[in-house]
Amino acid sequence: MQQVTILGATGSIGVNTLDVIARHPAKFAVFAITANRNLSLFLQQIQQTQPKYAVLATAPENSDFVKQVQQASPETELLTGSDALQMVSSHNDVDVVMAAIVGAAGLMPTMAAASSGKKVLLANKEALVIAGDLLMTQVRESGAVLLPIDSEHNAIFQCLPNQFESQPFSKTGVSKVLLTGSGGPFRTLPLDQFVTITPEQACNHPNWDMGQKISVDSATMMNKGLEVIEACHLFNIGVDQLDVVLHPQSIIHSMVSYVDGSVIAQMGQPDMRTPIAYGLAWPERIDAGVEPLDFTEVSQLDFSKPDLTRYPCLALAFAAFEAGNSMPAILNAANEVSVEAFLNRQIAFTDIAAINEAVMNKMTAKKCTTIEALLEQDNMARDIASQLCAQLG
Ligand code: NAD
Numbered sequence: 001m002q003q004v005t006i007l008g009a010t011g012s013i014g015v016n017t018l019d020v021i022a023r024h025p026a027k028f029a030v031f032a033i034t035a036n037r038n039l040s041l042f043l044q045q046i047q048q049t050q051p052k053y054a055v056l057a058t059a060p061e062n063s064d065f066v067k068q069v070q071q072a073s074p075e076t077e078l079l080t081g082s083d084a085l086q087m088v089s090s091h092n093d094v095d096v097v098m099a100a101i102v103g104a105a106g107l108m109p110t111m112a113a114a115s116s117g118k119k120v121l122l123a124n125k126e127a128l129v130i131a132g133d134l135l136m137t138q139v140r141e142s143g144a145v146l147l148p149i150d151s152e153h154n155a156i157f158q159c160l161p162n163q164f165e166s167q168p169f170s171k172t173g174v175s176k177v178l179l180t181g182s183g184g185p186f187r188t189l190p191l192d193q194f195v196t197i198t199p200e201q202a203c204n205h206p207n208w209d210m211g212q213k214i215s216v217d218s219a220t221m222m223n224k225g226l227e228v229i230e231a232c233h234l235f236n237i238g239v240d241q242l243d244v245v246l247h248p249q250s251i252i253h254s255m256v257s258y259v260d261g262s263v264i265a266q267m268g269q270p271d272m273r274t275p276i277a278y279g280l281a282w283p284e285r286i287d288a289g290v291e292p293l294d295f296t297e298v299s300q301l302d303f304s305k306p307d308l309t310r311y312p313c314l315a316l317a318f319a320a321f322e323a324g325n326s327m328p329a330i331l332n333a334a335n336e337v338s339v340e341a342f343l344n345r346q347i348a349f350t351d352i353a354a355i356n357e358a359v360m361n362k363m364t365a366k367k368c369t370t371i372e373a374l375l376e377q378d379n380m381a382r383d384i385a386s387q388l389c390a391q392l393g
């Protein structure tokens with residue numbers, strides 16, 4: 001029986017993770033679940049899973065909540081704060097940690113899971129973007145197993161040869177990693193209409209049902225940019241060993257091209273329960289509750305190159321990775337602030353890329369050898385981005 005902690009249980013990935021776990025009660029038990037704000041869903045999850053710990057990022061405003069948790073699950077201990085998030089990520093009794101908090105808020109608990117040698121299922125791509133080198137070092141030193149849950153990276157992981165990361169690239173037989181992306185809801189929208197895009201339109205992804213932040217990131221393709229950086233860290237490759245390919249149907253979740261001309265693709269429904277189940281059971285396979293792919297209903301698979309004038313955030317991510325050091329952390333922080341401001345209707349859709357770029361230009365990438373130093377850079381970038389949003393708002 002594997003004891004699982006789910007960080008960000010009330011989010012889109014968290015809910016899907018609980019769905020897969022509930023299908024396999026003999027294999028997985030919920031040790032801890034964590035959440036930020038959605039107390040009614042959290043309470044329901046506590047009642048259903050009866051975890052040892054339930055952790056809120058901050059103390060609940062509703063003073064009855066403690067009593068409600070006691071009634072829903074008398075054995076559950078309710079904790080609050082960042083130390084508690086790290087405790088349930090590194091606790092001795094935990095085998096698996098699903099890292100599914102959105103944004104930089106997920107970094108410290110993910111690091112805690114990695115440094116205590118857990119099987120870490122990584123959905124929280126921002127953690128790798130901010131602190132890729134430090135996180136990967138922790139994984140190697142502690143003997144943790146890091147499995148990608150992001151659908152593209154999970155696909156690539158399934159298509160790569162065994163022990164890929166530990167061999168020199170030239171010995172692996174791989175020629176390119178092909179990272180696919182749908183292009184989001186505005187792939188064909190005339191560019192002069194981008195300024196009027198609303199949060200509702202941006203969050204309405206054609207293929208995937210996801211949290212708000214990643215939905216906006218998919219619309220700007222910042223998500224693909226973050227995923228490029230994520231892939232380079234996860235698979236120990238350079239950006240020149242990877243191509244981004246637009247594939248609007250999201251049936252192929254990514255591919256690996258080999259020197260002999262073979263291309264191996266991983267396909268399936270756009271349903272995150274597939275990569276979640278793969279991560280939970282790896283190296284075995286378990287039922288994920290996902291409909292099989294019916295090829296007679298897949299009418300066509302299209303592919304094209306992304307247009308960087310349509311998706312300036314993708315170009316910014318390449319530039320940030322090339323600049324190295326703290327620049328990916330700076331870009332990520334600026335983007336978290338600008339996306340939040342867009343969702344609050346403070347700035348226009350097109351301001352997201354403009355603010356991200358301005359913050360990158362105002363700061364200098366710094367070599368950071370500690371998480372604290374990286375978080376200082378993250379804070380500075382947030383301050384600058386907030387000022388820029390306020391000027392526009
Ligand atoms: P979401 O917004 O639906 O859920 C986020 C979760 O994080 C919630 O449980 C929320 O309570 C928690 N949270 C938010 N702010 C927090 C804070 N300050 N402290 C502690 N907890 C906090 O997001 P999601 O779509 O589930 O995405 C989660 C992560 O997975 C993101 O990093 C995203 O990029 C990645 N991801 C998601 C998908 C998807 O299909 N949703 C696919 C690939 C990768």
Ligand code: MG
Nearest residue numbers: 150151152227
């Ligand atoms: Mg993805």
